[in-house]
Amino acid sequence: MKNERYLERCAQLANLADSRVGDSPRVGAVLVHQDRIIGEGYHQIAGQAHAEVNCLASVRPADRPLIPEATLFISLEPCCIVGRSGACTNVIKEHGIKSVVFAQRDSTPGVNGASVAILEAAGVAVTEYPAFQPTLAVNAHxxxxxxxxxxxxxxxxxxxxxxxxxxxxxxxxxxxxxxxxxxxxxxxxxxxxxxxxxxxxxxxxxxxxxxxxxxxxxxxxxxxxxxxxxxxxxxxxxxxxxxxxxxxxxxxxxxxxxxxxxxxxxxxxxxxxxxxxxxxxxxxxxxxxxxxxxxxxxxxxxxxxxxxxxxxxxxxxxxxxxxxxxxxxxxxxxxxxxxxxxxxxxx
Ligand SMILES: NC(=O)c1ccc[n+]([C@@H]2O[C@H](COP(=O)([O-])OP(=O)(O)OC[C@H]3O[C@@H](n4cnc5c(N)ncnc54)[C@H](OP(=O)(O)O)[C@@H]3O)[C@@H](O)[C@H]2O)c1
Structure with a gap:
């Protein structure tokens, strides 16, 4: 139930994006340590920082040592391809995050499950919620x-x-x-x-x-x-x-x-x-x-x-x-x- 609550928050954050997000997905991310949110972010502008990057950047200096022990919740599967910005799977690995929860897979060619394999191969526990409605609605377009x-x-x-x-x-x-x-x-x-x-x-x-x-x-x-x-x-x-x-x-x-x-x-x-x-x-x-x-x-x-x-x-x-x-x-x-x-x- 707690996972759904944090994914719901991801959907709220994703919905803060305006048309500057263009045809890119609207994505929200929340970093949680022992049931406390220590970071939040969303994808704001097409071609610029993804939700995961903005979320990690928002963590206060005092909480930064907690990042590797925290769980990263994302409304959508993280990306693993280098497009206009870097691959989020690398960002997750570089921060030593060991647990990722996301709702739907990203249908973008080259992603669509590939990120799950990359993260799991790196020892990251991945949990998916493919039928989670609030995040499905966010990316209807x-x-x-x-x-x-x-x-x-x-x-x-x-x-x-x-x-x-x-x-x-x-x-x-x-x-x-x-x-x-x-x-x-x-x-x-x-x-x-x-x-x-x-x-x-x-x-x-x-x-x-x-x-x-x-x-x-x-x-x-x-x-x-x-x-x-x-x-x-x-x-x-x-x-x-x-x-x-x-x-x-x-x-x-x-x-x-x-x-x-x-x-x-x-x-x-x-x-x-x-x-x-x-x-x-x-x-x-x-x-x-x-x-x-x-x-x-x-x-x-x-x-x-x-x-x-x-x-x-x-x-x-x-x-x-x-x-x-x-x-x-x-x-x-x-x-x-x-x-x-x-x-x-x-x-
Ligand atoms: N309340 C609202 O939410 C709202 C919002 C927007 C507009 N409006 C009102 O809607 C009114 C305009 O509506 P409208 O229906 O007259 O026009 P419209 O939808 O603004 O424009 C349609 C255009 O397509 C043309 N057209 C229609 N059927 C066609 C067909 N079968 N083949 C080729 N072209 C075709 C029309 O030609 P014709 O010029 O020959 O008709 C017209 O120029 C305005 O008075 C405006 O105040 C209200």
Whole structure:
């Protein structure tokens, strides 16, 4: 039971990582000596120190002599290959650690059990918890990338109490969600690599899609615009970070990276979008609307999770919210102030 408690802490630490972790795994590590945590760390930035290294670096000088007698808990199998940083199996051996507990194996080619063999050959006791749920959830995006060859796709939208994304009358200002939910959305933005919106949303709402209500970097803005609705004068095109524009046909004189996707909004077109994002090593993307783009991803079955806010106001008429398939599973429901937040998974 104690092992699970420390692995749970590893999952919490892993979840502290934001989008700077890129398509690398989110990993947390805890060093425990006689039931006392003497070190903690997580993988923060792709290509930089791994969780194990940050955890060991956090141990106070007075506790450093205890390291060889301590148990290292990690949410994921340690790496054994030299990539952008060194092999963690070497770090473990160099510190004389004799006991390692981790949850899942790392499916990265060249790892996947190889680290267990290396550690055991060096006399390190290794215990695995392959079915441990909290750590499985942390790296859902990695499994989608490995199995489906595309990024993890999260849908996010807010609907009125009577199921509209926006009112028919757009002359007056309206907000569906409260300030707490809006801040939460910006926290999610700090954790995603790209935000996808439709061309009509860019024209009608002129969003900036920045992470301004939460510390973190801005995700790449991706616009899907098969009917060439955007003019190029909207806020996104004045941003220092050029957006990626999937356009119906060639667009000149527009401050964006333009990819011609053709005039269709079908599964092939969206697969083209996701393939390109995957090639750019963007492991987690969020579709923020509008209705047409969200529904197209749902129709194509190209989504993994949907986060749906329902506010208190009723619009009576407007743009209907997208419909999730009946097979979608509601995995959580909670109140965020006056709003309801439901999270669904595709199956
Ligand atoms: N409450 C929320 O969470 C939320 C979030 C984002 C946006 N919104 C609202 O959603 C509204 C925009 O939604 P939307 O559905 O109109 O547009 P959208 O999803 O932003 O953009 C979809 C784009 O794809 C085009 N399209 C649709 N079906 C197509 C097809 N079969 N083939 C080729 N192209 C196709 C549309 O063309 P057309 O231009 O011809 O329609 C449109 O330009 C905005 O008013 C915004 O306020 C609400």
């Amino acid at each position: 990695r499994r989608v990338m490995a199995l489906k060859g595309r990024p993890f796709v999260s849908l996010k939208f807010a609907q009125s109490a009577d199921g509209f994304l926006r009112p028919a009358d757009r002359s007056a200002d309206y907000w569906i969600t409260n300030p707490i939910s809006r801040r939460l959305v910006h926290r999610w933005r700090a954790n995603t690599s790209a935000i996808i919106v439709g061309g009509r949303t860019v024209v009608e709402d002129d969003p900036s899609l920045t992470t301004r209500l939460f510390p973190g970097r801005n995700a790449l803005a991706v616009i899907i615009d098969p009917r060439n609705r955007v003019s190029g004068n909207e806020k996104l095109f004045a941003s220092s970070q050029r957006p990626l524009l999937f356009a119906g046909s060639e667009r000149k004189d527009i401050n964006a990276e333009v990819v011609v996707m053709g005039k269709e909004l079908n599964k092939a077109a969206l697969t083209q979008v996701l393939t390109l994002l995957m090639e750019q090593r963007l492991g987690h993307v969020t579709v923020e609307g509008g209705a047409g783009i969200l529904q197209a991803f749902i129709r194509a079955g190209l989504w993994d999770e949907a986060r749906v806010f329902t506010g208190k106001t009723s619009f009576r008429a407007g743009v209907p919210a997208p419909e999730l398939p009946a097979a979608a599973t509601r995995v959580s429901v909670e109140r965020v102030g006056s709003d309801l937040l439901e999270v669904y998974s595709r199956s």
